[in-house]
Amino acid sequence: MRRRPRKQSLPPQLMLSPMIDMIFLLLVFFIVSTIYMSEIKTIPIRLPVAQNSETVSKSNFAVTVKKDGALYLEDNKIEMKQLVANAAAESKRDAAFSVIIRADGEANYKTVIKLMDELKGAGVTRFGLATDLGDGK
Numbered sequence: 001m002r003r004r005p006r007k008q009s010l011p012p013q014l015m016l017s018p019m020i021d022m023i024f025l026l027l028v029f030f031i032v033s034t035i036y037m038s039e040i041k042t043i044p045i046r047l048p049v050a051q052n053s054e055t056v057s058k059s060n061f062a063v064t065v066k067k068d069g070a071l072y073l074e075d076n077k078i079e080m081k082q083l084v085a086n087a088a089a090e091s092k093r094d095a096a097f098s099v100i101i102r103a104d105g106e107a108n109y110k111t112v113i114k115l116m117d118e119l120k121g122a123g124v125t126r127f128g129l130a131t132d133l134g135d136g137k
Helices: 016-037 080-093 109-121
Strands: 061-065 071-073 099-103 127-129
Touching: 061 080, 061 109, 071 080, 080 109, 099 109
Parallel strands: 061 099, 099 127
Antiparallel strands: 061 071
16 A cells, blocks of 8 residues: 655645735724814814914914803813912923913903913913814815
8 A cells, every 4th residue: 555645734824915905903093092082172163264363383282261250271270379479480480381272252352361461471472272274164
């Protein structure tokens, strides 16, 4: 009786397509999750809409003015005196210090102007007013 010759077993092939698919899936997952993690923590309000607004990515303070006149620094309620003192100290420390004011669309105009005036008196010279982008963008 004759034995069949033993076949050479080939080494297993590495399937790259599924591995590349998984790498891209993980890449997309991490990109999307970091986009949501980098959003500014703020109080939800209705910002006014502007067609020609400009997006600024860096700001030191994000101040929210609600329609009842309450002030929030990031997502913490704060009094105007303490906010102005914090901004003055930060402005002295950093020459490029800026404040973004997020005022509710129904907030009192007088409150926003008073806030800007107090901050200007404390030495803050760079302001931004937050808006929602219009339908054109």
